[in-house]
Amino acid sequence: xxxxxxxxxxxxxxxxxxxxECDVAFAKTAQGLRDWAPEACIGEFACAGSGVxxxxxxxxxxxxxARGARAAVIGVAxxxxxxxxxxxxxxxxxxxxGLDIISGMHGRLRNVTPLAAAAEKFGRRLIDLRVPxxxxxxxxxxxxxxxxxxxxxxxxxxxxxxxxxxxxxxxxKRGVDADFRATGQTxxxxxxxxxxxxxxxADFVAGAAELLSPDAAPDHWDxxxxxxxxxxxxxxxxxxxxxxxxxxxxxxxxxxxxxDHILGLEGFKTPALANAIQMNLSLARQTNPQVRCAxxxxxxxxxxxxxxxxxxxxxxxxxxxxxxxxxxxxAELDRLVNACLA
Amino acid sequence: xxxxxxxxxxxxxxxxxxxxECDVAFAKTAQGLRDWAPEACIGEFACAGSGVxxxxxxxxxxxxxARGARAAVIGVAxxxxxxxxxxxxxxxxxxxxGLDIISGMHGRLRNVTPLAAAAEKFGRRLIDLRVPxxxxxxxxxxxxxxxxxxxxxxxxxxxxxxxxxxxxxxxxKRGVDADFRATGQTxxxxxxxxxxxxxxxADFVAGAAELLSPDAAPDHWDxxxxxxxxxxxxxxxxxxxxxxxxxxxxxxxxxxxxxDHILGLEGFKTPALANAIQMNLSLARQTNPQVRCAxxxxxxxxxxxxxxxxxxxxxxxxxxxxxxxxxxxxAELDRLVNACLA
Numbered sequence: 289x290x291x292x293x294x295x296x297x298x299x300x301x302x303x304x305x306x307x308x309e310c311d312v313a314f315a316k317t318a319q320g321l322r323d324w325a326p327e328a329c330i331g332e333f334a335c336a337g338s339g340v341x342x343x344x345x346x347x348x349x350x351x352x353x354a355r356g357a358r359a360a361v362i363g364v365a366x367x368x369x370x371x372x373x374x375x376x377x378x379x380x381x382x383x384x385x386g387l388d389i390i391s392g393m394h395g396r397l398r399n400v401t402p403l404a405a406a407a408e409k410f411g412r413r414l415i416d417l418r419v420p421x422x423x424x425x426x427x428x429x430x431x432x433x434x435x436x437x438x439x440x441x442x443x444x445x446x447x448x449x450x451x452x453x454x455x456x457x458x459x460x461k462r463g464v465d466a467d468f469r470a471t472g473q474t475x476x477x478x479x480x481x482x483x484x485x486x487x488x489x490a491d492f493v494a495g496a497a498e499l500l501s502p503d504a505a506p507d508h509w510d511x512x513x514x515x516x517x518x519x520x521x522x523x524x525x526x527x528x529x530x531x532x533x534x535x536x537x538x539x540x541x542x543x544x545x546x547x548d549h550i551l552g553l554e555g556f557k558t559p560a561l562a563n564a565i566q567m568n569l570s571l572a573r574q575t576n577p578q579v580r581c582a583x584x585x586x587x588x589x590x591x592x593x594x595x596x597x598x599x600x601x602x603x604x605x606x607x608x609x610x611x612x613x614x615x616x617x618x619a620e621l622d623r624l625v626n627a628c629l630a
Numbered sequence: 631x632x633x634x635x636x637x638x639x640x641x642x643x644x645x646x647x648x649x650x651e652c653d654v655a656f657a658k659t660a661q662g663l664r665d666w667a668p669e670a671c672i673g674e675f676a677c678a679g680s681g682v683x684x685x686x687x688x689x690x691x692x693x694x695x696a697r698g699a700r701a702a703v704i705g706v707a708x709x710x711x712x713x714x715x716x717x718x719x720x721x722x723x724x725x726x727x728g729l730d731i732i733s734g735m736h737g738r739l740r741n742v743t744p745l746a747a748a749a750e751k752f753g754r755r756l757i758d759l760r761v762p763x764x765x766x767x768x769x770x771x772x773x774x775x776x777x778x779x780x781x782x783x784x785x786x787x788x789x790x791x792x793x794x795x796x797x798x799x800x801x802x803k804r805g806v807d808a809d810f811r812a813t814g815q816t817x818x819x820x821x822x823x824x825x826x827x828x829x830x831x832a833d834f835v836a837g838a839a840e841l842l843s844p845d846a847a848p849d850h851w852d853x854x855x856x857x858x859x860x861x862x863x864x865x866x867x868x869x870x871x872x873x874x875x876x877x878x879x880x881x882x883x884x885x886x887x888x889x890d891h892i893l894g895l896e897g898f899k900t901p902a903l904a905n906a907i908q909m910n911l912s913l914a915r916q917t918n919p920q921v922r923c924a925x926x927x928x929x930x931x932x933x934x935x936x937x938x939x940x941x942x943x944x945x946x947x948x949x950x951x952x953x954x955x956x957x958x959x960x961a962e963l964d965r966l967v968n969a970c971l972a
Contacts, residue, residue, distance in 0.1 A: 369833070394833065426711075429863030429895050490835045491711070491736065491828040493867045518870075521771030521917050525835045525871025532863050553771050556916070570909070574898070575863050 298415065298477070299358035299388050301327070303349060306334040306342065307364040307375050316445055317392055318342050318363025320474035324453055330357040335378050349378075349385035359388040359415070361477065369394030369418070380406050388413040392473020394487060417473045418484040420496065427494035427533050429575055434504030437628060438536035439514040439585065440568045442558040443551055444523065446544035447614065448514040449475050451585035454614035455540070456511045458625040466509040469500050471530065475513045485515055486526045493526060497533025514542065518567055519559045520550055528571060535576040538628050541565050544587035545599055561607060582627040583610035640757065640819070641700035641730050643669070645691060648676040648684065649706040649717050658787055659734055660684050660705025662816035666795055672699040677720050691720075691727035701730040701757070703819065711736030711760070722748050730755040734815020736829060759815045760826040762838065769836035769875050771917055776846030779970055780878035781856040781927065782910045784900040785893055786865065788886035789956065790856040791817050793927035796956035797882070798853045800967040808851040811842050813872065817855045827857055828868045835868060839875025856884065860909055861901045862892055870913060877918040880970050883907050886929035887941055903949060924969040925952035 304318040319342055321329050331347035334340050342363075349360065360382040366372065371393055379389055383406045391397050397414035398404055407414050437455065439448040452468055452475075459466035468475070470482025488496045501510040512534050516523030531539075541564055550556040559567070565581045572579040586603060588596035596613060600620050604611040610627045612620035646660040661684055663671050673689035676682050684705075691702065702724040708714065713735055721731055725748045733739050739756035740746055749756050779797065781790040794810055794817075801808035810817070812824025830838045843852040854876050858865030883906055892898040901909070907923045914921040928945060930938035938955060942962050946953040952969045954962035 394831070427864040429898055486831075486833040488832050489736070489828075490830050490832045490868045490871065491865060493832045494864050518913070519916055521874050522769040522836055523833060524874050524913070524916070525867040525869075526832045527867075528860070528870045529832065529867025532866050556771055567912070571860070571866070574861055574866070 493529030
């Protein structure tokens with residue numbers, strides 16, 4: 289009954305558009321594609337005068353088209369998810385150069401008159417990833433077969449998707465049958481299917497999470513990309529609906545060293561890790577009384593290797609749980625993966 | 631900037647349509663209008679063969695029209711919020727008799743082809759209340775002036791709206807400047823404005839709650855209608871977004887005696903009252919560290935007067951908080967209201 293949209297029809301490879309964002313933390317889509325689908329990324333481009341880069345070849349749309357690019361992907365997500373007027377010239381340049389446009393923003397490409405006109409004029413496609421499937425049912429709370437892991441966070445944009453992708457890779461290395469279940473636009477671009485959970489009507493969020501990870505074989509793992517945080521003043525409702533509908537057997541808490549405050553909301557502190565684990569488990573028990581926390585995925589990208597190792601060890605001792613940086617291989621990651629599968 | 635829709639344009643009085651529901655708990659809209667806007671209710675009607683009634687005069691649409699009715703209000707909300715095909719004949723009968731149709735369902739009247747055709751043919755209006763305002767912003771968490779009370783619940787459909795309406799009435803009796811802030815279709819019909827919070831895109835629920843109760847005078851109270859429950863496997867995300875965005879100074883927990891399980895989901899127990907209070911306060915502190923619980927609004931409609939009095943007293947002693955049934959006047963209600971305003 290439910291047909292997730294798939295990557296099959298998406299025109300690849302991509303030229304990644306970085307807008308004019310200076311804060312690289314908002315270029316999640318571009319970074320995610322670079323790291324997890326590098327074969328699909330021809331290069332990057334930005335608004336005139338913007339110095340932002342994620343380390344791909346900087347190409348104007350015409351050059352990218354000449355090298356084989358088929359679509360420009362909007363690789364940044366500003367607060368509120370609206371298309372910026374200042375992006376328009378760049379997007380029109382891409383369409384004129386022969387590229388389709390793919391967006392994961394809340395605002396629909398098709399509703400932007402100049403883009404719709406250009407699509408008509410140049411015969412290009414406008415592809416909105418953030419359109420949830422129609423007819424999502426209300427969640428039933430019915431227990432599903434198979435096993436589930438959900439990455440949860442102390443904040444947005446600190447590694448929930450990367451952690452989930454890493455865990456799937458590690459599960460598969462160990463011969464475990466596992467699928468990555470995408471809940472955001474970047475994850476959907478990488479995985480080829482999924483549901484943009486934060487674009488779902490509020491009453492149906494838990495129902496969407498139930499759809500996303502259906503009944504499966506008893507030893508199959510769905511590793512579900514978390515969204516937001518129970519402690520985020522803007523998005524906590526999305527996180528709770530996803531937590532309830534996912535019915536996780538295992539949660540992994542994601543955090544970034546030094547992230548003391550909610551990104552973009554300086555007045556709000558991130559929670560202590562032990563509190564965050566406790567709150568997530570307490571609420572998750574409502575739909576899966578057996579839920580447990582396997583450990584913490586700590587983003588230590590701002591630290592050097594030695595300092596990172598020390599931080600992971602300290603944090604692990606403090607919590608009495610495995611703590612690993614999914615972006616750094618090693619014994620810590622092995623321990624976290626083993627704890628997930630235990 | 632924000633223009634809530636108002637009752638001014640709604641065609642009154644109403645004929646209340648009860649569908650074919652046998653479970654009176656789902657006739658929330660009809661009951662709410664009967665109790666809180668009786669002057670607007672001419673009568674009730676149902677599908678042929680249905681014995682359901684909420685105690686208003688049973689009138690066919692033609693009779694109701696003759697007595698002055700201007701619109702039929704769909705007074706029941708089935709799970710999922712879709713229009714039932716079996717309602718169609720009754721709604722067409724109402725339109726042919728000269729009535730507009732008002733709906734608070736998720737499914738849009740205008741998308742039901744036979745209704746749209748009949749509206750065209752008979753010159754009737756189809757009014758969908760559950761369409762949130764456009765351009766709701768993401769919540770900022772910014773502290774707003776004025777005071778706020780939110781009714782929260784152990785489950786759906788047990789008295790959060792009635793409790794809020796009663797508290798506003800009692801606040802005003804004491805000379806306190808107070809407004810009822812509606813978050814559901816029935817509340818919106820009664821109040822004349824509001825936001826259908828569960829129809830908002832998930833990312834914007836807390837933002838909608840911020841819009842709903844804007845900055846106000848320091849001694850003004852917004853009494854906000856709660857939705858769902860943090861413990862409801864289907865709707866908890868809506869409840870949490872509303873809790874965060876409302877930034878309540880005071881919460882009142884609503885429960886019904888004997889409601890041991892979540893309505894319609896027998897496998898799920900309702901929480902202990904003390905746990906429900908603790909969980910709501912714990913999450914609410916994220917946007918208002920000063921939040922407190924003033925007491926419990928206990929729906930004792932299934933009990934006789936003496937048994938109700940005893941139950942309220944027992945519950946109050948157990949929790950160490952005022953416990954009152956908002957539908958029963960008396961010392962208990964006074965104590966609860968005083969605790970809210972303390």
